[in-house]
Amino acid sequence: MPATDLNEQITELRTLGDDFEAFHLRLAALSFQPGADAHEQISPLLLESQQLTARTLQQLTALTHGPYTQLPGSRYGLESLSAVLAGTALASADLACALSDNPYEGTNFAGSPPTVMLNRQAASAQLVAQSALSIVGTLNAQSMYHSPEIRAVYARVRQLAHLANDAADHLIDAVDILDHTVARLPVELGDGFLAVLTEHDARREAGRRFTLAASLTALGASDALATAELFIVERRNRGFVPEYQPPGLTTAQSTTLRAVARGEVAITHDKPYLRREDIRVSISTIRALENRGLVMREDCPDDWFRDERVHLTAAGRRDLAASFARPRPAALTTRRPAPPLPAPAAGRSR
Incomplete structure (x- = not known):
């Protein structure tokens, strides 16, 4: 570390002390209304307190590693400067908490x-x-x-x-x-x-x-x-x-209808979003169900993160209900029929 010029440090500490006094006066005169006014008044003071903290830390580090420690009474001086550093850091924390607790009363928000x-x-x-x-x-x-x-x-x-x-x-x-x-x-x-x-x-x-x-x-x-x-x-x-027997649903369509019925399907930027991670729904399946009139989309005015919510239509509720416990059709087979067993050999006549 380069040698520390004590005269330069003395000048910097005096300047730092003047800046602390000016900061104290501005902090004592702080007055604001909740909302945007509080943010406008507190933010500059928070930034200034953080800058003062950084400058104090720089001075403390330079004095700790320089010839200042060889002077009588230097320990008391370093401890005092450490206390100033702690106080400045606490002031920054208090100002940050004030911003966090600001209720923004009277602020007109969109929506x-x-x-x-x-x-x-x-x-x-x-x-x-x-x-x-x-x-x-x-x-x-x-x-x-x-x-x-x-x-x-x-x-x-x-x-x-x-x-x-x-x-x-x-x-x-x-x-x-x-x-x-x-x-x-x-x-x-x-x-x-x-x-x-x-x-x-x-x-x-x-x-x-x-x-x-x-x-x-x-x-x-x-x-x-x-x-x-x-x-x-x-x-x-x-x-x-049930008397009504709708056309059959594919496995993907049935899974999607059930997820929609549970209120779990939304759409963001034309991509499905689900609350659960154990099932998957594709936008092509949703569009196929829309073409059959089984689901519909509705805007989400109260949700900042989802564009549309997917709902069952009356036909969708009817078709989903008709699919419960519906026997599945027998799976088609492509196997060749087994060859006929050979006829038993005729017995010899005596």
């Missing part, structure tokens, strides 16, 4: 307001609950033996109705929290406790309720598919074969 998305999701959950109750009514109107499998179907459909209804209630609560906060009205947080929330706290409370709603309906599509298959298989086993 739909949260309440629009939450209302849309609540309406969908209510529709699922109503459809489940309608299915129960349809089952009640049928004359059939209530086997253990049929009783399980009833239980699953009723459970789906209750879960979807509870999810809708949580989503409506989230909308009320956000609307009340905008109007500066108190929000009930449980046990009769009322409080006027900040926008940041309101979004956090609404997010908690959205998470609850998502957890209640996370398995809804998969369970609905399994329940439909359980019902149809049980009815087939008792001799009730």
